[in-house]
Amino acid sequence: GNSVTQMEGPVTLSEEAFLTINCTYTATGYPSLFWYVQYPGEGLQLLLKATKADDKGSNKGFEATYRKETTSFHLEKGSVQVSDSAVYFCALMGGSQGNLIFGKGTKLSVKP
Amino acid sequence: DTGVSQDPRHKITKRGQNVTFRCDPISEHNRLYWYRQTLGQGPEFLTYFQNEAQLEKSRLLSDRFSAERPKGSFSTLEIQRTEQGDSAMYLCASSHSGGGKNTEAFFGQGTRLTVV
Numbered sequence: 001g002n003s004v005t006q007m008e009g010p011v012t013l014s015e016e017a018f019l020t021i022n023c024t025y026t027a028t029g030y031p032s033l034f035w036y037v038q039y040p041g042e043g044l045q046l047l048l049k050a051t052k053a054d055d056k057g058s059n060k061g062f063e064a065t066y067r068k069e070t071t072s073f074h075l076e077k078g079s080v081q082v083s084d085s086a087v088y089f090c091a092l093m094g095g096s097q098g099n100l101i102f103g104k105g106t107k108l109s110v111k112p
Numbered sequence: 113d114t115g116v117s118q119d120p121r122h123k124i125t126k127r128g129q130n131v132t133f134r135c136d137p138i139s140e141h142n143r144l145y146w147y148r149q150t151l152g153q154g155p156e157f158l159t160y161f162q163n164e165a166q167l168e169k170s171r172l173l174s175d176r177f178s179a180e181r182p183k184g185s186f187s188t189l190e191i192q193r194t195e196q197g198d199s200a201m202y203l204c205a206s207s208h209s210g211g212g213k214n215t216e217a218f219f220g221q222g223t224r225l226t227v228v
Contacts (some may be wrong), residue, residue: 033156042221043219043222044171044205044219044223046217093217094214097167100157101157102154103154105152105153
């Protein structure tokens with residue numbers, strides 16, 4: 001079945017540092033890929049998405065490119081802020097299954 | 113539309129009791145999902161509906177769990193004979209599927225269940 005593997009945290013960075021959170025997936029067919037974010041005390045929010053190979057999703061300075069050849073969807077941001085501290089989840093939908101499958105999440109802490 | 117809403121937000125129950133949660137999806141969404149999330153873990157898929165049809169159930173969904181979406185709008189998730197291991201955040205999400213495309217899933221704030 002479909003699955004998502006993302007790098008384990010926690011990740012601690014200083015403000016303005018570069019962020020990469022790795023995500024790889026296993027799926028049959030052509031899934032859509034997502035990054036969701038969960039800020040402290042809040043619900044899951046969609047951060048960005050990509051629906052086909054080579055698409056780049058972007059939002060709030062975050063970017064991720066759907067790489068079919070490496071089955072990856074790594075999240076990047078050039079300069080993180082304290083307000084980016086949250087848990088980030090990589091997810092996929094589609095392929096052979098209709099539900100949304102999540103990775104285990106990566107907790108990011110950004111220090112001033 | 114105010115998004116996906118879940119009720120109650122918090123529930124404390126004694127072991128062995130039954131509990132029921134409600135989810136109201138975004139009105140034009142035909143898909144509705146239930147997930148469970150425990151501390152430090154990602155959401156685990158439980159089940160999903162397209163309109164009123166329950167299309168998929170996870171092996172996590174034991175016989176004590178049942179979900180319904182009788183009119184293709186709101187959904188309920190019932191847990192019978194609760195156990196302490198059922199303590200978790202129960203998340204509902206909705207999306208729209210049609211014309212070969214799926215929109216992203218929008219999540220509610222969740223129902224936090226504590227079994228004592």
